Structures are given as C-alpha cells and as structure tokens.
Amino acid sequence: MIKLNNIVKHFGEQVVLSDVTFEVKEREIFGLLGPSGAGKTTIINILTHQLEADSGIHEIGATSFETGLMLDEDGLYVRLNCIENLNIFADIYGIPRKKTLETLKSVGLENAAKKSVGKLSRGMRQRLALARAILHEPKVLFLDEPSSGLDPETARGIHKLIFNLRDKGATVFLTTHNMEEAVKLCNCVALLHKGVIIEQGAPGEICERHNAVKTVPDLESVFIKLTGAELV
Amino acid sequence: MRNVKAIFIKQAKDMIKNPMVLIQFIIYPVVALVMTELVVKSSEYIPANMFITMMAGIFVGMALVTSTAAVIAEDMERKSLRFLIMAGVKPHEYLAGIGGFLLCAGAVVSVVFGLIGNFTGMEFAKFLTVMIMTIAASIMLGATIGILAKNQQAATAISMPVAMIFGFAPMIASFNRTVEKVADILYTQQLNVIVNDFSANFAKAILVIVVNMTVLLIFFVIAYKKKGLKSG
Ligand SMILES: Nc1ncnc2c1ncn2[C@@H]1O[C@H](COP(=O)(O)OP(=O)(O)OP(=O)(O)O)[C@@H](O)[C@H]1O
Ligand SMILES: [Mg+2]
Numbered sequence A: 001m002i003k004l005n006n007i008v009k010h011f012g013e014q015v016v017l018s019d020v021t022f023e024v025k026e027r028e029i030f031g032l033l034g035p036s037g038a039g040k041t042t043i044i045n046i047l048t049h050q051l052e053a054d055s056g057i058h059e060i061g062a063t064s065f066e067t068g069l070m071l072d073e074d075g076l077y078v079r080l081n082c083i084e085n086l087n088i089f090a091d092i093y094g095i096p097r098k099k100t101l102e103t104l105k106s107v108g109l110e111n112a113a114k115k116s117v118g119k120l121s122r123g124m125r126q127r128l129a130l131a132r133a134i135l136h137e138p139k140v141l142f143l144d145e146p147s148s149g150l151d152p153e154t155a156r157g158i159h160k161l162i163f164n165l166r167d168k169g170a171t172v173f174l175t176t177h178n179m180e181e182a183v184k185l186c187n188c189v190a191l192l193h194k195g196v197i198i199e200q201g202a203p204g205e206i207c208e209r210h211n212a213v214k215t216v217p218d219l220e221s222v223f224i225k226l227t228g229a230e231l232v
Numbered sequence B: 001m002r003n004v005k006a007i008f009i010k011q012a013k014d015m016i017k018n019p020m021v022l023i024q025f026i027i028y029p030v031v032a033l034v035m036t037e038l039v040v041k042s043s044e045y046i047p048a049n050m051f052i053t054m055m056a057g058i059f060v061g062m063a064l065v066t067s068t069a070a071v072i073a074e075d076m077e078r079k080s081l082r083f084l085i086m087a088g089v090k091p092h093e094y095l096a097g098i099g100g101f102l103l104c105a106g107a108v109v110s111v112v113f114g115l116i117g118n119f120t121g122m123e124f125a126k127f128l129t130v131m132i133m134t135i136a137a138s139i140m141l142g143a144t145i146g147i148l149a150k151n152q153q154a155a156t157a158i159s160m161p162v163a164m165i166f167g168f169a170p171m172i173a174s175f176n177r178t179v180e181k182v183a184d185i186l187y188t189q190q191l192n193v194i195v196n197d198f199s200a201n202f203a204k205a206i207l208v209i210v211v212n213m214t215v216l217l218i219f220f221v222i223a224y225k226k227k228g229l230k231s232g
Helices: A040-047 A082-093 A098-106 A122-134 A152-167 A179-185 A203-209 A219-227 B002-016 B019-038 B050-077 B080-086 B091-116 B121-148 B152-173 B177-183 B187-196 B202-227
Strands: A002-011 A014-024 A029-033 A055-060 A067-070 A140-144 A171-176 A188-193 A196-201
Touching (some): A002 A040, A014 A040, A014 A188, A014 A196, A029 A152, A029 A179, A040 A055, A040 A140, A040 A171, A067 A122, A067 B080, A082 A098, A082 A122, A082 B002, A122 A140, A152 A171, A152 A179, A179 A203, A179 A219, A188 A203, A188 A219, A196 A203, B002 B019, B002 B091, B019 B050, B019 B091, B050 B091, B050 B121, B050 B152, B080 B091, B091 B121, B121 B187, B121 B202, B152 B177, B152 B187, B177 B187
Parallel strands (some): A140 A171
Antiparallel strands (some): A002 A014, A002 A055, A188 A196
16 A cells, blocks of 8 residues: 655755665554654655655555544644634535534544634644644555654554544554553554664564563564663 | 635635734724724824825735734644645645735725725825735745744744834834934835825835835745745
8 A cells, every 4th residue: 555665855964864764554554653753754754745755765555535543743723713723624625514513523632622723732633733634535544653742541542533434445554652551552564763663563473573572562662772772 | 717716715714713914904093093083083283194105005014914924834834834835725726825815804994994094085095006016025035934933933923023124114213313214215214205295206115115025025025035944
C-alpha cells in the first residue's frame, strides 16, 4: 500500500534521511518509531507530497482524496466550533453533513459539538483532528503521534478507534516514540535511527530476535541495544 | 465551485466570530452615520458627503487591505490551509473563496454607505461601481501582503503602513496640493474624488482604478508565483 525506496532528504547541511526503504501492507497498522528529530514527520510530509525528497521513489496506493492526515500542528479553525470545523471538510469532500455528527460521536466529542476549538482541552482537540482525518473514510490514514500528551484513558480511546478503522479496511501509518503503544497497536514497526531503518517487522518477532521478550515484548530495550541511545 | 463555496462559508462563519476583522466592517459606516447626522446636518458649510467620502475611503484603503492580509497569513501560519490543500482544494479556489467573501462583505458595507449618503439613481450606481472596483483592488493588495508575510503578526506589521498610505492619502491630499498631485494616481484617491463630487470625471477615475488593479494584479501574481501558498 505504501512503498519507500532509498529516500534521501537533506535540510541544508543536515542529512535527515540518508537511505530509507520500507513497505507498508494493506490493512495493517504500521508504526514508524524513532527518537525526537529522527525524521518521522519528515517521512510523512514526503509521503503526503508536502515535501519533496532529494532522491528515491515513494508511492501510496491511494489518491489524496482517499488519504487522511493528522499532524502535530492540527490546523483547526480556533474560532469555529467542532461541527463547523468538520462541516468545511464535509462540504469539500461532498459528503452529507449528518456524517459530521456521526464522526464526532465516534471520537466521543458529541457533547462538545458546539464548543469553539479554542476552548477545547488538548485531548479533545487531538480527537477533533482525528475526526477530521477520518471524516471521509480514507483508505490510508497518516497519524503523526496520535496519542502524544494524552492521558491514558483518552489514548486508549484513540487506540480503540484506530483498531476499528483498520477492521473496516483502512491502512494506518502512525509515528510514535512510545514503544509500549507500538507493541500494543502495530502489526508491523520500523525503527528509524540516524537516517536509516535499523530494524523492521512485527514487534513480537523483533523482540524475540533480540532476546528482549520478558513478560511482555520489550521493544524499548531492543532500541537501546541497537543504538546505545535512550529514547526521548 | 464546491470548494470555493466551502471556503466562502468558512470565511463568513469565521468573520462573525473574529472581532478584530468584524469591527472594521462595522465601525466605519457607523462613524459615517453618526458624523453625518450630528455634524453635517447641523452645519451648512460642511459638504454633505464629507464623512462618507472619508470613511468609505478608509474602509476600502485600510480595512480591506489589513483584513485580507490577516486572514490569509493566519490560515498559513496555523497550517489550516495545508489541510484544505490536502483535501483537494486548489490554491486559486482558496483565494477565490476568501476574496469572494470579502468582496461580498465589502459590497454590503458599500450599500450601507450609500444609504447613509441618501444616494439615488445614477449617483448610487457610480458609487457602487467605484466602491466594488476599489475593494477588489484592496483585496489583491492585501492578498499579496498575506502571501509574502511569514505570519499574521508580520502581515499586520506590513499591511498597516501600506494601508495607511492608501487609506489616508486622500484626506491629506485635501489639505496639500503636492500630496494631491501624487495621490491622484492612487485608486483610493479616485474613489475620494468621485464620492466627493459625482459630476467629477468618471471615465478618468475608472481608468486610474483599472490601471491600479492591473498593477496590483501583477504584483499579486509575482508574489504568488514566487512564494505560492505553500509556506503553511
Ligand atoms: N523544514 C525544515 N527545515 C529545516 N530542518 C527541518 C525541517 N523540518 C525538519 N527539520 C529537521 O529535520 C529533523 C527531523 O525532523 P522531524 O520533524 O521529521 O523529526 P521527528 O522524528 O518527527 O521528531 P519528533 O518526534 O520530535 O516529532 C530535525 O532535526 C529537524 O530539525
Ligand atoms: Mg514529528
């Protein structure tokens, strides 16, 4: 569904991605892991054509209409309320407006429908950004740190939603630096470090390969073993 | 067209909730009304249209330039625009939606000015023609500044002095012959000339305004080609 081959990206002198190759299969929840500054967001930006790679090939098996996107900067209209924010996109996608209320319900924001975005808590805002990303039932969903800075309960709610979307046929590409989250959520992960993918596969398998299965698979210690670096 | 309409509606809803922009569309006609009722009607020596001329000029030259610049810069700064583009909105559709709405809002305010001035028939037609043309010119000027500014703050910092020149030049011109000669090439001065005296040379005014519009359009296209709407 998503393919990257030998992607290279510099910002000035800084080499952010020196040679990135991996693949995401259809209907899988894929986690791109790496410390802060590794280049996770950069990869999403390249895949969604917001940035151009210096070299390499990449492709997504979906049009931009079939792609949903949630970034760390949510771009919501702060003076408009939740419903109004979603309605703009319902109008653009040409989907009936009753779908916006349904989508708001699915992220648990139905009681805040008329609240302006500027007055929402961080978690609510994040859920609204997710609602906007899934409003048109995209085939491919990019989620940049979907649960960062959220309390465990809200994060669990978001995880449940991601599982639901996958079950309905979506391919989910997410980034995180939370290893526990990756183990719980992803069918497949790739570890990004110093501009290359240093390991990839199912979380359980990776942990077995590196003898890091304690009571639960411990991806974090794999990462530390491979890189000598602590995750931020 | 669907996308333009969606942006148009978004802008309408946003303006109602944005006091900084909304106030500029209300305050100038209100001042014109109050001054006309209180001052003009109690004095024989003050020209009947004096405050309408003044306030309409400031409205066109200042309010429209600064608010167009602020709206576009804010949408880029908050990354809202990027989500619209990702959803398939073309940059020109976005600009048409924003500009179209501000043009309509400006036209409504123009009608209000016309009613305050008790214009009828040919006078009203001439008034609306120059108002709408000069409003369009101001929107192009504001959009150019909005595109070039890095953020909303910069947009205000740049558009204020520029708008002051266009908004206040006609007023200063009425006290100073030299300024008047220079200001004669500005579209806001032509607006001033016509509203002050509807028997003034209409063809010349229209010609100067069209030349202004052409120059501003060229500036806009250069800015757009150079920076696009991508900085968001
Ligand atoms: N537009 C840009 N111009 C210059 N440098 C950039 C730009 N975008 C990203 N970078 C740099 O590229 C590197 C990778 O950034 P990126 O945002 O992709 O990291 P990340 O893995 O998403 O980090 P985080 O987990 O903190 O979100 C960083 O060092 C960053 O400073
Ligand atoms: Mg990031």
